[in-house]
Amino acid sequence: MPVDRSETVPLISQSSSALLLPFLGVEEFSCLGSSSKISWWLGESNSFLTIETSEDSPLPTSLLLPATPRRIARTSPHGWRVDDSLTCVSRLLRTPQVPRRALVASAPESLEKSLRARVGLGSGLTPEGDDEIAGFLLAARALGISHALNASVWSNGQTTALSAALMSAAFHGFALSAVADATHEIALGSIKPQIRDAVLAVGHSSGAALLQGMEIAAHCVRRAA
Template sequence: MTPVATPVALSASSWDAALEETLSGGSRAQPHSTGPVAVAAGTRGAVHSVHGRVVNLRVGDGLIALAHESLDDAPWTVRLHAADWSALSGARVGDDVRITRNALSLSGGALVRVLLAPDGARSLTPDAGVPVGLPAALAVLDGVPSPAASTPFGALAADALSAGIRRLTRTARALLDGEPDAAEATTAAALRLLGLGEGLTPSGDDVLSGLAFVAAHPGFGLTALRHPLRLVAESAEQRTTLLSAVTLRAALEGRARARLHDLVGAIIAGDERAMHRAAAHTAEIGHTSGYDLLTGIRLGVVLALDIPRPSPFTEGDHR
């Protein structure tokens, strides 16, 4: 009789609290929506991609990432202790994945069961505060150096990206000013950025995700941008990579990697030192992804600065 291999049981270092609803199948999200992907217990998926510090699992219309604990918390991500990471060394694209209410199981090149203990859940939600550090944030973001293009295609795409950002800035300003037809123009401008660039998350996608993340924070006053960006997200999977599509969906709900939450939180609080730390940390993502995300966040800051806000000297009791 052939012996049955026993999976290696691992406990997650931390995991996105939104996965509790996702893994229970409790979400009412529809395919291609920006909300969590609902999957019933017992659902099967497959390993989508394998990288040095991330193994992505395709489950339904989304991705769940198993990540090394040296990476920060992120939407639909389960972080594993460094000492346990080698257990995934045999994972291969196409390996079977099984979902249960409190665990993810892989079989194939790696036979692993990752347990999600309640005390490891981390919440990633938008801050509703009104930003008081917008001018300082603009100065900080302008000081982040631009990385050099890694390929000739990347250099060519950079010019198209700059033109696309200028176009999106114009249409977004018109939308925020209440101009008729500006929403449609903003959607069209954003669509022209979708998929522009190279890599797992092309530069145009990262810019859109950065802007969407800021727009999902109500205190910045950019809520009107969410609808056109949602329309873009609905078609993202047909126009760009699945990872980009999932990242954009999360950003529209005000959910991103923890370092982006740190940055926007610092802008809201007006903590310039924390802005510098979080911006530098964000810039470390990939070759250009971090910088492109910061470019999208900068666009959100620029647009927010154009919105009239009460002066602290005019607020309060006017008797």
């Protein structure tokens, strides 16, 4: 058997790993610029991976590295070639996952239709409409709301690869710490001001849109009560 000569680097890790492990082989990544965290692998799934250089607030489904690389290739389930060096995942960095509650309400068809129409609406890498959907998906898990929204809604090319992947992460319950905290709070009845402020600080308008999506989900439960 060939000897794995990959170096174990303490600062490399994989978050939300369950969403990344299914693919094998070598996938090459191209960065969107030296200052950008956003990369993607050129595989059948056209999925994405964010490159993080700090543990402060990792996005779901990300790889933590000491610096932004120029190119990455995956060589094994836990081995990566970063630029010209082989390295291994040495520990997992888990982003928070919102637990799924037993179903207590259903989203009206009219609401689902409205949310589908919001896919891709707005500017930037994560349009406002997509952030609202992500907020709804997270809160729906926490509040026990059944709905028919799934990856087919946002994987049809109507929005950016990053935004579609973040909606998929939200569908599975993964979110930034502040957003997960807000989701937990809204499941208890209300969001504390300091947690709301932390979410509002996410992105240029993403935080406000995420909160709007959560409120939409909460309204479903209030209507069913």
